[in-house]
Amino acid sequence: MEMTTLSEELQQLSSWKEEVNEVRNEVKLMRERLEQIALSDAPKDVMAKVEHFENRLLRQREVADEMFHDLKQCAKKLSDQPVNVVHHDPPICSFETMQLRMDTFQQLYMELKNEFNRFIPGNESM
Structure with missing residues (x-):
């Protein structure tokens, strides 16, 4: 595994x-688009999909909020570490763990975004 510096x-x-x-901002835009559809005279099957995406986007926002908080906490813990670390105990928040979590976050968000864009044409720019 490649070693990285604290900086x-x-x-x-x-x-x-x-x-x-950025994900939080995109989710907000997607929710606004869904709201427009929900206020329209869309068929029942479309409304069911709107509800499906509303739930997924709500959960995505929650996950993004948790991830942002954890990234802030991890950065704080890493920056508070003394420079001369003699022991080899892993920090409470390990960079490697956050990297794995971020990889998963990115993958799941891209899947949601792609599914959303297939549902609502014209959102490829998001």
Whole structure:
């Protein structure tokens, strides 16, 4: 496994926080689009899909909020660590764990976004 410096890890955590914020903004836009459809005279099968996506987007927002909080906490714990670490105990928040969680977060969000874009044509720009 490639070793990274504390500075590189903190920069990556900051980049992930920005990415999670972008996801939160995109989810907001998707929810607004669903709201427009919900207020329209759409058929029942479309309304069922709207409800499906409303639930998924709500959960995505919750996960993004949790991820953002955990990234902030991880960055704080890593930056509070003394520079001269003598022992080899893993930190409470390990960078590797956050990296795995972020990989999963990104993958699941892209799947949701692709499914949403297939449901609502014209949203490929999101």
